[in-house]
Amino acid sequence: MILVTVGTEQFPFNRLMLWIKVLLERELIDEKIVVQYGSCSILPLGIESFSKLPPPQFQEIVQKARLVIGHCGEGTVLLLTQIFKPYILVPRTCLYGEHLDDHQIELGVALEQKNIPIAWSPGDLVRFIASPRYVPIPRFKSEFVCKDLKKRFS
Numbered sequence: 001m002i003l004v005t006v007g008t009e010q011f012p013f014n015r016l017m018l019w020i021k022v023l024l025e026r027e028l029i030d031e032k033i034v035v036q037y038g039s040c041s042i043l044p045l046g047i048e049s050f051s052k053l054p055p056p057q058f059q060e061i062v063q064k065a066r067l068v069i070g071h072c073g074e075g076t077v078l079l080l081t082q083i084f085k086p087y088i089l090v091p092r093t094c095l096y097g098e099h100l101d102d103h104q105i106e107l108g109v110a111l112e113q114k115n116i117p118i119a120w121s122p123g124d125l126v127r128f129i130a131s132p133r134y135v136p137i138p139r140f141k142s143e144f145v146c147k148d149l150k151k152r153f154s
Contacts, residue, residue: 005035011092111137
């Protein structure tokens with residue numbers, strides 16, 4: 001089973017739902033899909049879906065998943081530091097009304113430099129699903145984060 005999670009943002013992430021829809025229609029995914037869709041207004045046919053789930057139920061689904069496709073939000077990244085499943089992250093962008101700014105794009109670029117799987121296109125998802133891999137998310141030292149914040153906001 002593949003878990004797709006977009007978090008609980010007030011902004012829809014319909015682009016990712018459309019990617020999943022296309023992969024299902026082209027039979028590039030041939031297993032059960034469970035989607036936590038938040039505020040998405042487009043959902044692929046043939047999936048099990050939930051807007052939000054209580055944490056215990058969500059954790060149960062995470063544990064059953066073969067792999068996780070998630071938005072590149074801080075909560076999802078934190079979740080992935082606690083499980084040992086193959087995953088790929090898809091950054092939201094303000095260009096399509098998926099967030100207020102492009103901090104997920106920035107996070108995606110930084111994580112990709114650490115060899116974290118990031119999907120910038122449906123093709124990236126296809127390649128990952130065909131050959132999933134688990135990559136531990138590195139812990140960043142607080143002084144690195146503080147220096148980066150100071151550089152950005154000074």
